[in-house]
Structure formats: structure tokens, C-alpha cells
Amino acid sequence: MSISVLLVDDHPLVRQGLHAVLSATDDLRVAGEASDGRAAVSAVADLRPDVVIMDLQLPGLHGLDATRQILAARPQTAVLVLTMFEDDDMVFAAVSAGAVGYLLKGADGADILTAIRSAAAGHAVFGAALARRLQTWFARPTPRPGGPFPQLTxxxxxxxxxxxxxxxxxxxxxxxxxxxxxxxxxxxxxxxxxxxxxxxxxxxxxxxxxxxxxxxxx
The missing domain is CATH 1.10.10.10 (Winged helix-like DNA-binding domain superfamily/Winged helix DNA-binding domain)
Structure with a gap:
């Protein structure tokens, strides 16, 4: 059985590139595409993909908000973030929103395909550098609250x-x-x-x- 994938990005060329990469495989298929956050939420409800490749900077509804809404309605769908943003706040916010993986745009096709398959299998997927940063972050002692909202930077x-x-x-x-x-x-x-x-x-x-x-x- 093939793994169905929804491509979410506001740049047509990015979606076309991802579509080409996935179309060259036997076990992955593109279920659909969306160019904004609200369309992504609607597409997941209609198409029920196994994996969503999610950009973060989307018009209308931010990728993080779309991720939360998608997983609230359909937790069995895995959301894999593919973005240009690599700052720690975005990585941790994506993880908090429920994303199972976080890749940076510029990752080669083989890495993206491996990440999709891993995400569909329920495994967390992060690039080596991001994985090290997550490990370091979670190893830090929990700070003592010094005011309202200590979870914020x-x-x-x-x-x-x-x-x-x-x-x-x-x-x-x-x-x-x-x-x-x-x-x-x-x-x-x-x-x-x-x-x-x-x-x-x-x-x-x-x-x-x-x-x-x-x-x-x-």
C-alpha cells in the first residue's frame, strides 16, 4: 500500500519539485496540494493523507496553527515540517504543535523521502544538527518560574x-x-x-x- 502525501507550500515551484521527487517512487503518492493553511486543513479532512509536508510561513493561517488544527481533527496524520526557518523557537514550537519531524528546505530528495517514510511509520524525524539542538535543550534543567509564562523565551x-x-x-x-x-x-x-x-x-x-x-x- 502506498503512502499518501499532502504537499503544503505557498510557492508552486516548491510543490512541483516535491511532486517530482515523490512521483519517482513506487511507494509514495501525492494525494493533493494546498497553498495556504486553511486550504491544508480542509484538504486533510477531505483526502485523509498519511503524511502532510507543511511549510510554516503560509498566507491566511500560519503553518503551526494549521498543524494544530489538522492534528486535533485527524491525529493519525503525521505532519512533517519543511521550512527555511531553523531558529530554536520555531523548532520547539513545531514539536509542541505536534509535528513529528522538522526538515530545512535545501534537504536533498533522498532525505525527504526517508523522512516521509519514517513519519508515516510514526517515527520522529529531524536533521542531525536539529536533533543535537533538541537533545541539548531537553537536557537543560527546567528553569524556576520567575514570572508569568515561564515557558516563553x-x-x-x-x-x-x-x-x-x-x-x-x-x-x-x-x-x-x-x-x-x-x-x-x-x-x-x-x-x-x-x-x-x-x-x-x-x-x-x-x-x-x-x-x-x-x-x-x-
Whole structure:
């Protein structure tokens, strides 16, 4: 029986390249494609693929949010992240969202095929460098809580503070000298770590914890 795969990426050339790689095998088949997060969630419900290859920076619905929604509705589908983002926050946010693997764009075709097969078999898949970073991270002693939301990084807490103050991603980016995309990635990571579905919930939770007020430094 072949392994069915859904390709999710907003760049047609990336999907075409992945399609070509998978089409050259006997045991893998492309069940469908999606170019944004919401379409990916819908496609999984309709096609029920074994594996989803998921980009993170997607229009409409971020890849992390799409991953959470997909796995909430269909936990037997394995989500394999394929992205250009390699910072620790994104890796850990993807793992927290339920992704079984994380590969960087630029991985060769053989590695991608091996990762898909491993993901379908229920195995975790990470490149060697990412695996070492995960091992190091999990080996660290758990920090003692020193304030609200200790699971967030200092940068994420700073961004959550600004979100609670009602700032848009663009306004936060200008204040912290970050790109809007970087802010959006951090906001999605915050939602994942706090097990929240939307920005409004984060605002309420953060304000209840005392963030977003003038005295908190926002």
C-alpha cells in the first residue's frame, strides 16, 4: 500500500519539485496540494493523507496553527515540517504543535523521502544538527518560574506584552526592530506554547497576568 502525501507550500515551484521527487517512487503518492493553511486543513479532512509536508510561513493561517488544527481533527496524520526557518523557537514550537519531524528546505530528495517514510511509520524525524539542538535543550534543567509564562523565551514574553497592549505585528516590529514576519512567527509560537487558538485569547490571558500595562514596560 502506498503512502499518501499532502504537499503544503505557498510557492508552486516548491510543490512541483516535491511532486517530482515523490512521483519517482513506487511507494509514495501525492494525494493533493494546498497553498495556504486553511486550504491544508480542509484538504486533510477531505483526502485523509498519511503524511502532510507543511511549510510554516503560509498566507491566511500560519503553518503551526494549521498543524494544530489538522492534528486535533485527524491525529493519525503525521505532519512533517519543511521550512527555511531553523531558529530554536520555531523548532520547539513545531514539536509542541505536534509535528513529528522538522526538515530545512535545501534537504536533498533522498532525505525527504526517508523522512516521509519514517513519519508515516510514526517515527520522529529531524536533521542531525536539529536533533543535537533538541537533545541539548531537553537536557537543560527546567528553569524556576520567575514570572508569568515561564515557558516563553524573553523575546516571546516581550512580544506577548506588546500584543496585550493592543499593538499590531507591524507596530511591534517597528518597536523591537524586527520584521513583521518574525513577529508573526513569534506570535504563532506563543499561541502554541500557551495552548491558545487565537490572538484574542492571548490578549486576555496576558492582561490577566499583568502584561500590556504601562508599568509592565510595554
Amino acid at each position: 524573553p523575546r516571546e514574553r516581550e512580544i506577548l506584552d506588546a500584543v496585550a497592549a493592543g499593538l499590531t505585528n507591524g507596530e511591534i516590529g517597528r518597536r523591537l526592530f524586527l520584521s513583521t514576519k518574525t513577529v508573526a512567527n513569534n506570535v504563532s509560537s506563543i499561541l502554541t506554547k500557551l495552548h491558545l487558538a487565537e490572538r484574542g485569547q492571548a490578549i486576555v490571558l496576558a492582561r490577566d497576568a499583568g502584561l500590556g500595562r504601562p508599568e509592565s514596560g510595554a
